[in-house]
Amino acid sequence: MTAQHVRRVVTLHPGDVALGLRGDRLETLLGSCVAIVLTDPRRTVGTMCHIVTSRPATTMRTASGAQADVALQTMERLLQSRGFVAARCEAYVFGGGNMFPGLVSGPSVGDANVQWAERALAELGTRVLSVDVGGHVYRRLRWTVGPQAPQVEAVPL
Template sequence: MEPDIVKDIFLQPGGLYWGENGTRIRTLLGSCVAICLWHPYYRVGGMAHIMLPKRPSSVPDPHNKYADDAIETFLEKFSLLGERPGRFVCKIFGGASMFSPDEENLEEVRKIVEIGDKNVEAVQTLIKKANITLSAANTGGSSHRKIYFSLWDGEVYMENPKNS
C-alpha cells in the first residue's frame, strides 16, 4: 500500500540513489540499464542508472554511471547495513537497441546498438560475481522503458510502449 507521503526521486543517467520506505525512484531508459535493489526486512534499497559497462582505465575516479563502480557502491551500502548481498531482491531493466542501422552508417551504428547488450551482460556478470540473486529482468528490445521503483514494497512498475 502506497504511503500517504511519497518522496519522488527522478534518477538521471549515471545516477545512483539509495533510500528507504516512503520513496519512489523513477527513471527513463534506452540502452542504459537500471539496477533495482531492495531489502524486504529493512525496506531500504536503491537504483543505479548504468550508462556504460566498465570504467576505462584512463578515468581515475569511480562514477556510478559505470556498472562496476555502481555495484561497488551498492556493496558498500550493504556492508553499512551489516547485510549480505544475497538478502537483497535484485531486478534489472533496459539495455535496448535504440538505433536501426542503414547501409550508410552500419558500422558506426552497430557500435552504438551493441552498448545495450554490453550493459546488460556486464550487470548480469557483476551481480552474479557479488552473490546477488537476480529475481527479475526485462532487457533488450528496441524501445525505451519508464521505470518506477517503490521502496515501501520493492515493486517495480515498468512502462514500455512497444510491448504494451
C-alpha cells in the same frame, strides 16, 4: 519517540545511484542504459543505479566498465550503511535497449550493459528476481520501496 520518515521521490539520471527507504519512490528513464535495483528481502530499503558501460560486449571491463563497477560498489556501501549485505539482497535488471536498430544490427551498447549487469550480479552472488531488457524501446522505471516489484513501462522509439 522516533522521527517519522519523510517519503521522497528520487529521479535518477545516467551515472546516478540512490538509496530509498520504505515508501520512497525511485524512478528513471532508460534507453541503452541499465538500471539495477537491489533490495533486502523484506523490502525495507532499496538502491537503484542508472549505468552505461558504453563499450561493445568484447571490451566491457575497460574504463567505462569501471564506472559501472563504482556504481555497484556505491550501492553496496549504501546498503551496508543500513545494515544489509548486497550479496543477501535481491535484484531487478532493466533497460539495455538498442536505440538505433537501423544502424546497429549486431550486439549493441545496450547488450553490453545487460551482460555487464548480469555478470556483476552473479559475481556478487545476488539473486536476480526479474529482468526486462533489450528490444527497441525506452523503459520508464518506477519503484516505491516496499513489497511490490518495480513497475516498468515500455515507451516506443
